[in-house]
Amino acid sequence: MNIKFKIIFILMLVLTLTSSNAQQDPQYTNYMFNTLSVNSAYAGSRGHLSVIALHRTQWVGVDGAPQTQSLTVESPIGKNLGLGVAFVHDKLGPSQEYYLDANLSYTLKLNDKSSLSFGMKGGGRLLNVDLSDGFQGNSDVPSINNKFLPTVGAGVYWRNETSYLGLSVPNFLTDEHYDRNAETVGVERLHYFLIGGKVFNLSSSVKFKPAFLAKFVSGAPVIFDLSANFMFYDNLRLGLAYRWDDSVSGLFGLQVSPKLLLGYAYDLTTTRLGEFNSGTHEIMLRFELKTKEKQLKSPRFF
Numbered sequence: 001m002n003i004k005f006k007i008i009f010i011l012m013l014v015l016t017l018t019s020s021n022a023q024q025d026p027q028y029t030n031y032m033f034n035t036l037s038v039n040s041a042y043a044g045s046r047g048h049l050s051v052i053a054l055h056r057t058q059w060v061g062v063d064g065a066p067q068t069q070s071l072t073v074e075s076p077i078g079k080n081l082g083l084g085v086a087f088v089h090d091k092l093g094p095s096q097e098y099y100l101d102a103n104l105s106y107t108l109k110l111n112d113k114s115s116l117s118f119g120m121k122g123g124g125r126l127l128n129v130d131l132s133d134g135f136q137g138n139s140d141v142p143s144i145n146n147k148f149l150p151t152v153g154a155g156v157y158w159r160n161e162t163s164y165l166g167l168s169v170p171n172f173l174t175d176e177h178y179d180r181n182a183e184t185v186g187v188e189r190l191h192y193f194l195i196g197g198k199v200f201n202l203s204s205s206v207k208f209k210p211a212f213l214a215k216f217v218s219g220a221p222v223i224f225d226l227s228a229n230f231m232f233y234d235n236l237r238l239g240l241a242y243r244w245d246d247s248v249s250g251l252f253g254l255q256v257s258p259k260l261l262l263g264y265a266y267d268l269t270t271t272r273l274g275e276f277n278s279g280t281h282e283i284m285l286r287f288e289l290k291t292k293e294k295q296l297k298s299p300r301f302f
Contacts (some may be wrong), residue, residue, distance in 0.1 A: 025170065025191055025215075026068045026090045028056065029241055029249045029265035030284045032211045032227055032302065036072045036084045038193050039168040040103035041119030041157035044082015046300065049075040049289040059269065059277035064093035080107045082117070099125040101151055114160035121153035121170065149173070155193075164302055165196040192216040199301045207231040209239075209301050227251070234299050237263070246271060247280070255299055261286040 028034050034052055035042040052072045059065035068091070074084030081104070088099035101123030109115045129144040155168030170191055197211030208230055215223040222244075229239030229251060237253030247267040254262045267280035 026056075026066070026070070026088060027215075027223075027243075028054065028068075028070075029225075029243075029251065029267055029280070029282050030054065030263055031195070031213050031225065032197060032209075032229070033253070033261075033263060033284060033286065034070070034072065035166070035195065035302070036074050036086060036103060037070060037088075038170075038195055038213065039119065039155035039157050039166040040084070040101075040121040040153055041105045041117040041155040041166060041168070042082075043074045043084030043103040043105040043119060044076040045105070045107070045117060045157065045159065046074070046288065047076060048291065049073070051287045052284065054282065054284045056280065056282040058267075058280045059273065060279055060281065061277045062273075065277065066090070066092045074103070080109075081105065082107065086123075095127070095129045097125050097127050099123065099151070101153075105157075114158065117157045117159075119155040119157065119168070121151065121155075124148055124150045159302075162200075163196075163198040166194070168193045168195075189218045189220070197302055205233050207301055211302075221245075229253075229301075231299075231301055241265070243267070258299075259288050259290060261288075261299075 028037060031038055034054060036052075050073070052070075054068075054070045056066070056068040058067065068088065070086065070088045072084060072086045074082060077083045084103035084105075086099065086101045086103065088097075090097045090099070101121050103119055103121045105117045105119040107115050107117040125148075127144055127147045127149055150173055151171045152173055153168065153170040154172070155166060157166035158164065170193065172190070174189065192215070194214040194216070195212070197209055200208045202208050208228070211227045211229070213225040217223075223246075224244040225241060226244075227239055227241035227249075229237055231237045231253075235255045237251070237255075239251040241249040241251060243249070247269050249265050249267045252264045256262055261284075263284035263286070265282040265284075267282070268274070269277060269279065
């Protein structure tokens, strides 16, 4: 890490050990393919078992930059019911957090083409922060060891054959949290996620899907993600994304088999932080246990 940036990084840790106004939860560029991480009502909506593994390395070249691994498993479990489990490991500087949540959804069929799902999430996370590391053993700097923080969230998700729209609150509870942007221990704030997208059939072999994710946090600027993905011959996916006042991204996806999707995203930082890093890499694998009948149909784009 550039020595000047390292000094700034440490000063931010020392001087901002108070409530933070910045975005706190892990973020994903492939949010449009990892919807359960955003909205609990999505659980079971694909109609079969779906497993997504994701690894994100943010701001390559910056010491202590965020790294995130997530594993989600979701499936229908009965008539109108869906169940999803999500595990997340998020590391940033001296902080490590482990999330484990269960998501339960109930779906109402509005008509032959559309449905409305309601979801609840419950679980918790373990928070570890060693702020003495890098401060030459300064015992006045507080640390947090294996603190358990409960999670209770909810979401609503509407969809039809070509469109979707969802609103969620990932956690109604407030407690201590290690802020991923301000690099400090702060207070967990209510997050509101609004997600949506639509698929257009441009031809028999090309589909176009614009999508968005808006994140609202009390006392912080709105974070807005826009993306545009094309799917060719139901196998190859190429796209671009933009995170407002933060980064631009290129996205790639390949349907390796009817059951396996490989995805990759590269983020290029557009702020001054871009002077100190060479970008962000995100790799995703999605495995789906489809029936033979569903394997013959075109892959769903959401």
